[in-house]
Amino acid sequence: MRVLILGSGVIGTTVAYYLARAGHEVEVIERQPGPALETSYANAGEISPGYSSPWAGPGVPLKAIQWLLMQHSPLVIKPMLDPAMWRWSLFMLRNCTEARYRINKGRMVRLAEYSRDCLKALRADIGIEYDAREQGTLQLFRTQKQLDATAKDIEILKEYGVPYQLLDRSGYLQYEPLRAARPRRAGARRAGARRGQGHAGGRAAPARRRDRRLLQVHESPG
Numbered sequence: 001m002r003v004l005i006l007g008s009g010v011i012g013t014t015v016a017y018y019l020a021r022a023g024h025e026v027e028v029i030e031r032q033p034g035p036a037l038e039t040s041y042a043n044a045g046e047i048s049p050g051y052s053s054p055w056a057g058p059g060v061p062l063k064a065i066q067w068l069l070m071q072h073s074p075l076v077i078k079p080m081l082d083p084a085m086w087r088w089s090l091f092m093l094r095n096c097t098e099a100r101y102r103i104n105k106g107r108m109v110r111l112a113e114y115s116r117d118c119l120k121a122l123r124a125d126i127g128i129e130y131d132a133r134e135q136g137t138l139q140l141f142r143t144q145k146q147l148d149a150t151a152k153d154i155e156i157l158k159e160y161g162v163p164y165q166l167l168d169r170s171g172y173l174q175y176e177p178l179r180a181a182r183p184r185r186a187g188a189r190r191a192g193a194r195r196g197q198g199h200a201g202g203r204a205a206p207a208r209r210r211d212r213r214l215l216q217v218h219e220s221p222g
């Protein structure tokens with residue numbers, strides 16, 4: 001079959017590769033001067049299947065209203081009289097329940113784990129070399145409430161066999177021993193940008209919260 005692919009980001013390129021390998025005649029069209037110069041160029045480079053989560057989740061409708069009122073909102077909806085847009089919004093709202101979130105996250109994690117395995121096979125296949133590190137991902141929570149809110153996500157990780165560990169402060173320092181050696185103030189100043197939760201390398205937990213539990217999700221290497 002002759003296949004035309006529009007866009008040579010990570011998706012277009014890998015789809016082209018697998019189709020060509022399956023014997024199809026593939027052509028990729030790209031508007032940029034080279035491949036992967038848009039979103040696939042400047043992402044965080046993290047392969048973390050366990051973090052795959054649907055946007056539609058409990059609490060999101062309320063957050064979405066708040067986002068819409070923000071100057072630099074993570075969500076932009078241009079008011080449109082487009083029936084398809086309103087239908088999509090209704091479907092999205094219907095999926096914001098606990099039960100639907102659980103089903104959808106489970107599906108996403110399964111798919112993401114499968115994709116991670118395909119990526120490993122692809123790397124072995126083409127022998128691509130890059131600065132890959134396989135050390136898992138550390139996620140820090142500033143408040144107990146935030147950590148408690150991950151309980152449902154953790155259940156899903158358990159259900160699908162994604163390895164993870166819950167760490168307290170000393171457990172955390174096993175993985176980040178340099179944090180113990182640094183003066184606390186300096187550590188706290190090495191600020192991560194995001195409030196609430198961050199990956200390793202983000203802001204150290206304030207001293208008064210140091211005994212709070214932290215969550216580490218160890219993904220199988222990606």
Ligand SMILES: Cc1cc2nc3c(=O)[nH]c(=O)nc-3n(C[C@H](O)[C@H](O)[C@H](O)COP(=O)(O)OP(=O)(O)OC[C@H]3O[C@@H](n4cnc5c(N)ncnc54)[C@H](O)[C@@H]3O)c2cc1C
Nearest residue numbers: 007008009010011012029030031038039040043044045046
């Ligand atoms: C800030 C940020 C951080 C991220 N971090 C991560 C991460 O850590 N881990 C992770 O897994 N994902 C991450 N993502 C998501 C990930 O980067 C994207 O899901 C992925 O790059 C999307 O790939 P794509 O091929 O679909 O799109 P793109 O990489 O955007 O490719 C689309 C291509 O299509 C071309 N194109 C579009 N329209 C036309 C046209 N009409 N004619 C010709 N060519 C066209 C574009 O030029 C572009 O090259 C991040 C995303 C962002 C924005």
